[in-house]
Amino acid sequence: MEQKKEINLDSILESLGPYGRYNLFNFVLLLFPVLLTSFFECGFIFEAQEQMYSSPCGDRSEYICHHPFSSRGCRTRRLREYNGDRAAASFVLLLPSTAITNPSTGCEVHGCEERFNDTSWLKYAVPTNAEKNLPESCTRYAPLQNRTIEQCLPEEFTNKTIPCDSFVYEEGKSFVKEFNLGCQEWKRALVGTVHNSGMFAAMLVTGAVSDRFGRRVAVGIAATASFIFGISRAFAPDYITYLVLHFLEAAFGGGLYPSAYVFAVELVGLKQRVIVSAMCNMTFVVGVVLIAVLAWFVDNWRTYILILYSPAIIVGIYVWFMNESARWLLSKGRRDEAVTTLKKAAKINNLDPRTLDLDALSDPLLKPENQTVDKKSQFSKAIRSSIIWKRLLICSFLWLTCSLVYYGLSINSVSLSSNKYVSFMLVVLVEIPAYIVVVIVLDKYGRKKTMIVTYTTCAATSLLFAFLPRSDLWSIPLYLIGKWSVTLTYSSVYIYVSEVFPTNMRQTLISVCSTAGRIGSLIAPLTPLLVTTA
Numbered sequence: 221m222e223q224k225k226e227i228n229l230d231s232i233l234e235s236l237g238p239y240g241r242y243n244l245f246n247f248v249l250l251l252f253p254v255l256l257t258s259f260f261e262c263g264f265i266f267e268a269q270e271q272m273y274s275s276p277c278g279d280r281s282e283y284i285c286h287h288p289f290s291s292r293g294c295r296t297r298r299l300r301e302y303n304g305d306r307a308a309a310s311f312v313l314l315l316p317s318t319a320i321t322n323p324s325t326g327c328e329v330h331g332c333e334e335r336f337n338d339t340s341w342l343k344y345a346v347p348t349n350a351e352k353n354l355p356e357s358c359t360r361y362a363p364l365q366n367r368t369i370e371q372c373l374p375e376e377f378t379n380k381t382i383p384c385d386s387f388v389y390e391e392g393k394s395f396v397k398e399f400n401l402g403c404q405e406w407k408r409a410l411v412g413t414v415h416n417s418g419m420f421a422a423m424l425v426t427g428a429v430s431d432r433f434g435r436r437v438a439v440g441i442a443a444t445a446s447f448i449f450g451i452s453r454a455f456a457p458d459y460i461t462y463l464v465l466h467f468l469e470a471a472f473g474g475g476l477y478p479s480a481y482v483f484a485v486e487l488v489g490l491k492q493r494v495i496v497s498a499m500c501n502m503t504f505v506v507g508v509v510l511i512a513v514l515a516w517f518v519d520n521w522r523t524y525i526l527i528l529y530s531p532a533i534i535v536g537i538y539v540w541f542m543n544e545s546a547r548w549l550l551s552k553g554r555r556d557e558a559v560t561t562l563k564k565a566a567k568i569n570n571l572d573p574r575t576l577d578l579d580a581l582s583d584p585l586l587k588p589e590n591q592t593v594d595k596k597s598q599f600s601k602a603i604r605s606s607i608i609w610k611r612l613l614i615c616s617f618l619w620l621t622c623s624l625v626y627y628g629l630s631i632n633s634v635s636l637s638s639n640k641y642v643s644f645m646l647v648v649l650v651e652i653p654a655y656i657v658v659v660i661v662l663d664k665y666g667r668k669k670t671m672i673v674t675y676t677t678c679a680a681t682s683l684l685f686a687f688l689p690r691s692d693l694w695s696i697p698l699y700l701i702g703k704w705s706v707t708l709t710y711s712s713v714y715i716y717v718s719e720v721f722p723t724n725m726r727q728t729l730i731s732v733c734s735t736a737g738r739i740g741s742l743i744a745p746l747t748p749l750l751v752t753t754a
Contacts, residue, residue: 229547232578233487234489235571235575236565237569238488242564242568246487246542247484249538249539249542250483251480251484252531253442253480254477255506256507256532257480257507258510259510259528260469260476261474262508264411267395269515346359347360358402359383393519394521396408399459407459410463411466413742415467415470416738417470418469418471420738422471423474423732424731426442431548431724431725431728435479435548436483436542436544438475439476439480440535440536443473446476446529447532449469453466453525454526475731480500481714481718482726485497486545486548486723493715494715497658498711502655505648509649511528515641543561547723549561551722551723559578562576562578608729612733615733616732616735618671619736620739622706622737622740624741626706626744630647630703653704654708655707655708667716670708674712678702678709685699
C-alpha cells in the first residue's frame with residue numbers, strides 16, 4: 221500500500237511565491253504598524269525634550285528663574301559655544317535615566333536686564349559655574365533681606381546662594397512649560413524611565429497573548445491600546461496623569477512591533493526571513509527619521525502626540541480583516557483553517573490551489589504525540605526542555621548585550637552634530653547600511669559566524685574610540701563602524717532568536733529574550749556616570 225505523501229508548510233509557501241501579490245499586500249499591512257511602532261517607542265524623545273528658548277536679545281536659553289520681587293524680566297545667555305553639549309543632553313532622553321544636570325537655565329533678576337544691555341551684571345547677581353564658565357542653572361545670589369532690586373548694583377546682593385522658586389517660560393506649548401518642570405530634570409527624565417518600564421511589562425505579556433490567541437489578535441490589541449492611551453496622554457491635565465497614561469500605553473501597546481514582526485516572518489519560508497527582517501528594520505528607521513522631522517516643525521507637544529498616535533486606530537480596524545498566520549493555525553491544530561488561508565493566498569496569486577497538494581499538508585505539531593493537552597503554561601514546557609532552556613539563556617544574554625551596547629553608543633553619538641534633530645537622524649541613518657548588509661551575509665555565512673564577527677568588530681572599535689581624543693580624525697569613523705556593527709548584530713540576533721524556538725511558543729520565548737534586552741536598555745543610560753565617577 222502506497223504511503224500517503226506529506227509536505228510541510230515551508231514548501232507550500234515556496235510554491236505560493238514569497239513575493240506574490242498575497243504576501244506583498246500583507247507585508248504592506250504589517251509594515252505600517254512597524255512604522256507606527258517607531259513613533260511610539262521613540263516619540264517621547266522629542267515629546268519631553270529639554271527645552272531651548274529664545275530671549276528677546278536673540279540668544280538661546282532655556283527656562284529662566286523668576287526673582288521673587290520682580291513682575292517681569294528677561295534672562296539673556298551666551299550659549300553658542302555650549303550648544304553641542306546641550307544637543308547631547310537633549311538626545312540622552314532616548315534612555316532617560318541618565319543623570320544630566322541642566323546646564324543652561326538661569327535666574328531672572330528684575331531691574332538688571334532693564335538697566336543694562338549686556339550681561340556684565342551676572343557676575344554679582346548669579347553664581348558662575350567654574351567648570352563650564354557659565355552662569356549657574358538653578359540658583360541665584362540672594363538679595364538683601366526685605367530689599368527690592370532697583371539699581372542692580374553689587375551691594376544689593378549677598379554672597380548667599382538660594383534656589384530658584386519660580387520660572388518664566390518662552391511663549392509656546394512645551395511639555396516642560398505646561399507642567400512647570402523648570403530645574404526638575406529628574407521629572408523630565410522620568411518620562412523615559414516610565415516608558416521603558418511599561419515596555420518591560422509589555423514583553424512579559426505580549427508573547428503569551430500572541431501564542432495563545434494569535435498574531436492578529438496581538439497586533440489588534442496593541443494598536444488599539446496605543447491609540448486609546450496615546451491620544452488620552454495628549455489631553456493629560458497634570459504630570460502624574462501623564463505618567464500613568466504613558467505607562468499604560470507602553471504596557472498594553474508595547475507588543476505591537478514583536479507581534480507584527482512575527483506575523484510578517486511567518487508569511488514566508490526560511491530563505492526569505494532575512495529579507496523580511498531587513499524590511500521591518502528599515503521601515504523602523506524611516507519612522508524614526510520622520511519623528512525628528514515632525515518634531516522639528518511641530519513645537520506643540522500635544523499636537524505632536526496626536527499626530528503620532530492617531531494612525532494607530534487604522535491598524536486596530538483593518539487587522540481584523542486580515543487572515544491569521546497559517547503557521548500559527550497549524551501549531552494550534554487548526555489545520556482546516558490553515559488550508560483555507562492558503563487557498564485564499566493561492567487564488568490571489570493566480571494559482572490553482574490543487575497544484576499545491578494541500579491535502580498532504582502536515583506539521584510536526586499535528587502528530588498525535590504533540591496533541592496532548594497540558595494545562596501548564598507553554599513557558600513551563602520550555603523550561604522542562606534542557607535544549608530550549610539553554611537556548612533561552614544564551615539568546616537572552618545575546619539580546620541583553622546587544623541592547624546595552626546599541627543604546628550606550630546611541631547616547632554618546634549625538635556629539636556628531638550640534639543640531640539635535642540632525643544628530644538624531646544621523647545616528648539612525650547609519651543603521652540602514654547594516655540592514656542591507658545583513659541580508660547578504662546571514663544567508664552566505666550563517667547566523668553564528670556573522671554574530672561572532674560583528675560582536676568582535678563592535679567591541680574593538682568601541683574600545684579604540686574610548687581611548688582616542690575627540691579631535692582625532694579616526695574617532696568618528698571608528699564610532700560609525702561600531703554603531704554599524706552593533707546594528708548588524710542586533711538584526712542578526714533578532715532573526716536567530718526567531719528561528720531557534722518552536723512555533724507554538726516562539727513569541728512567548730522571544731518576549732522573554734526581549735525582556736532581557738530591556739534590562740540592557742535600562743542599564744545603558746548609567747554608563748556615562750562611569751566617566752564622572754572614575
